[in-house]
Amino acid sequence: MAGAEDGPGQQPELDEDEAAYCRRWGAQHAGARELAALYSPGKRFQEWCCVILCFSLIAHNLVHLLLLARWEHTPLVMLGVIAGALIADFLSGLVHWGADTWGSVELPIVGKAFIRPFREHHIDPTAITRHDFIETNGDNCLVTLLPLLNMAYKFRTQSPEALEHLYPWECFVFCLTIFGTFTNQIHKWSHTYFGLPRWVTLLQDWHVILPRKHHRIHHVSPHETYFCITTGWLNYPLEKIGFWRRLEDLIQGLTGEKPRADDMKWAQKIK
Ligand SMILES: [Zn+2]
Ligand SMILES: [Zn+2]
Secondary structure (H helix, E strand, C coil), rough: CEEEECHHHHHCCCHHHHHHHHHCCCCCCHHHHHHCCCHHHHHHHHHHHHHHHHHHHHHHHHHHHHHCHHHHHHHHHHHHHHHHHHHHHHHHHHHHHHHHHHHCCCCCCCCHHHHHHHHHHHHHHHHHHCCCHHHHHHHHHHHHHHHHHHHHHHHHHHHHHHHHHHHHHHHHHHHHHHHHCHHHHHHHHEEECCCCCHHHHHHHCCCCCCCCHHHCCCCCCCCCCCCCCCCCCHHHHHHHHHHHHHHHHHHHHCCCCCCCHHHHHCCCCCC
């Protein structure tokens, strides 16, 4: 294996059509090459701005949270941290499912900027392991900017009494935004098989963050389950209740749109 999973040879129990489809996956796939070429300097600039702003706000808010910490908050803070991780996992699944299942790279603005990476990831799953820190995390930093800004604003404007009262809630929001910000980094680690720091593989083994084997379930064509990519805790229960399938049936019933039509179109490109 060349440093990452998802090579065509590792897909379990494929029929002939699926095997043929998988053989075309990778950096040389025509769709993957076209999608990679759509990564523009403007998009890169947006990612840099979001990463710098986001990490400045994380540092600012973390300092304020540490200064306000009290022992008596511990039980509620722990509850907030677990709830934050759970909700971040659900939201990662919802955004991932939405971008995988609906929309098109041809959509104005959002298509090339935000849907393109999801299409690329299915036909060249190892591309993410070659993306640098900015490309990996830029979009998630954009999503968490607003809650981080709102928190920073509260720390600057609220009285110490009000902040004391708000403390467990702010810890919940902070944990949610931290997991949200690092979701794609965690996702990248789940595709990386060599050179990961020991602490990352331990977190994966303890299932604190998305384990590598667990995420492989999503990468079996046609990519219709296990969308949660932060901790992955909700994948099994959501699959058990048919959550994504029911949601797709509902949306297809309302709009007439077929799930994953654009994803399949890119996957089937041969030149
Ligand atoms: Zn996907
Ligand atoms: Zn993946």
